[in-house]
Amino acid sequence: MDAQKIPATVITGFLGSGKTTLIRNLLATANGKRIALIINEFGDLGVDGDVLAGCGDETCTEDDIVELTNGCICCTVADDFIPTITQLMESDRKPDHIVIETSGLALPQPLVNAFNWPDIRERVTVDGVVTVVDSAAVAEGRFADDHDAVQAQREQDESLDHESPLEELFEDQITCADMIILNKTDLLPADALMAVEGEVRDATERRVKLIRAGLDNTPSADVLLGLGVGTESDIENRKSHHEIHHADGHEHDHDEFESFVVEGGSVDDAKKLSAVLVQIIEEHDVLRLKGFVEIAGKPMRMVVQAVGKRIDTYFDRDWAANEKRSSRLVVIGLHDMDETAIRSAVATALS
Secondary structure, eight states, rough: OOOOEEEEEEEEEESSSSSSHHHHHHHTTTTTTOEEEEEEOOOOSEEEEEEHTTTTTSSGGGGGGGEOOSSGGSSIIIIIIIIHHHHHHHHSSSOOEEEEEOOOOOOOHHHHHHGHHHHTTTTEEEEEEEEEEEEHHHHTTTTTTTTTTHTTTOOOTTTOOOOOHHHHHHHHHHOOEEEEEEEGGGOOOHHHHHHHHHHHHHOSOOOOOOEEEEBOOOOOHHSOOOOOGGGGGGGGGSSSSHHHHHHHOOOOOOEEEEEEEEOOOOESSSHHHHHHHHHHHHHHHOEEEEEEETTTTEEEEEEEETTTEEEEEEEEEETTTTSOOEEEEEEEETTTOHHHHHHHHHHHOOO
16 A cells, blocks of 8 residues: 555444444544544534534544535535545644444445545545444344345435345445454354354455454554555455446435434433333334433433344533433435334324
8 A cells, every 4th residue: 555645444334333432442543643523414413523523532522523414425426525524634724544334234345446536646645445234133134135124225315325125235345345254143052153253254356354343442543543455446356236236227215214313302211221222213114223311310312223123322521511312313214114104103102
């Protein structure tokens, strides 16, 4: 990799795989390295950007964080990503490293290929693609070929120009990876984890380094950065299903996702809220739920991150003096979810 170019790390993975937690730890262990962070948030509320901006790390201030919320980053490369990278390169505060968190819908391949554009290739290179895998979800068959409930549905994003079933999207993120983080391994017994590792390795013909991670074992910056791959020069060997099918003239479906924001007030009991949210998720088959909650009597805001029936909560920072204290949650699900019923139930839980 050209040492004169600024390295960029692409962090990809399915919804709720743990990308934001990984990046928070990356920033906390950057050892003074100035990081610029580009986030391709899915949904109407920039939760991930707010969580990361709240980390308070001098190596990545709020001015170093850019959110791209106009749709799937791989489909808005020309409109959003290229101008953002160009702006970073022309800034007086040039970063030592760029970290890009893609949404769970993004194909890594078009994004990586964008680093071959004339305006970028002389100044930036892809240090590596890191794919985060929710090991527990894979063990439950979340991406199995017979996942009939989601196979034929399509993505709602108006900017979307690729059509990929969830299984193929997962495989494409594995195919493009230079490093795979098997996350949430602490939730699995040894035999189930070995099976997940085998499934992930079988999803790519390339030999890729696998790293196990869990609640108390999150990879640091020295593990994630400095791979020195120059992935953009090898992108032709990492074609996505969409590229292969498009070359053959085939068309296929993509899952359709929808999201909405529910706002509320102060909540008295954090444990009771978590239990109610799990019930809502189970009843309505919600894929992802995330956001912030105000807990009565607490000076800090509580972050909520839920994937399927698993829900995690933690207090990340104090409410700022000039900040409106409130509760806001993003709900992400398939296109046929009952938004009215879910919105009502979540709003009640936040009241």
